[in-house]
Amino acid sequence: MAIQSVTRTHRASIRNQRQVRDGLDTLGFAAAKLWNVARWTAGRVWDACGQIPDDSVLKSYLKSHERYADLNAQSSQRVLEELDEAFRGWYGHRDNGNEKANPPGYRKSGDEHPRATVTFKEDGFKHDEKNGYIRLSKGRNTKEHWSDFILCAYDANPDVTIENVQVVRAVFEHGEWRLHIVCRHEIEVESPGDRTAGVDLGISNIAAVSFGDETLLFPGGWLKESKHYYKCVEYECEGENGLSRRARNAKRTLKERRRHFHHTLSKRIIDECVERSVGRLMVGDLNGIRSEDDGAGRNWGRHGNKMLHGWAFEQLTTMLEYKGKAAGIEVVVDSERDTSKTCAVCGHKNGSQRVERGLYHCENCGRTANADANGAENIRQTLLPNPDAFDRLDRDNGCMAQPATYSFDATEGRFLPQERVRCEP
């Protein structure tokens, strides 16, 4: 059983609608006005320098603007972040070849300002759990002498507990103001079982997963090709004043592709674990290696070093951790401990690393295995109570010599099985 933190948004109606309506209207109009001021500013910067400022630039430009003080500072910041997200969404559409996509426009409803959503973060609200009230802060300009805040009496679904409130959004929908309350709940998730698996994160195989009697390999070919392609675009388009627009787009696209790949891969690994009743997953990360960028550590070869980006492994590890947790799997992350030198079958530690063409050959027992499968199995064994006593006995290394390989299919957006390649002993 694992305890998992989940974030849920609960919609609530406001009982004292009549009392709070004017106050919320004022804030909603203020949010729309601030959006328009920021949109106008972004347009000016764009015309002048050909670049759209991001939210941090907009924040520093506008923090002393009169309209900024109409809302609580965090609420104002959120409006600028929303505009930034809208611009990014538009870049995404354009990068995907959608020429008809329009940049975010002004917030208008006829000749008037619409009631835009207002977001309240930690210092923008106070929750009275006992009485079912949420107090929302106004901005310096909108405070009146008799009231600094708007006190909303809310009605949420009686089946949910409004607790650990993270964010509150005042949303005008169907002609009235409502609250979207974002809560953090601690829930118990049942473990899928008591088996153990090990993951070895690597370079040519981004992940090798060992279940003891079965090994799965996930090569990173697609990622490597994307990386190669977008790096070329980036270099070609490097202007005199740093990265050109096209180069920046290439950089961003590559980042998004890698993220997508990691999401799909981590989800797939966790799904495979759940299917096999795995309750504990050991992830061998490359901490020990990636800190030695000067090559003083293990030699991965020219291409290996080029591909070795610590944060990419970090991203994948983090995803495995939270997806595992959500599935009730305990995920343990540890640095590799000589996992590539030790034979997972007999436990013999080879003095020289005998890896050739991705195959590990044991000089003691004479077995040959896929090197990444061998590493993953060693990582798995570190979680077993006493691997030397029983688990290494009678092991057939067939599953390590012939792991099942799944390659990423970009059109389908998932990993599909490759035909098993027979390894020569």
Ligand SMILES: [Zn+2]
């Ligand atoms: Zn051996």
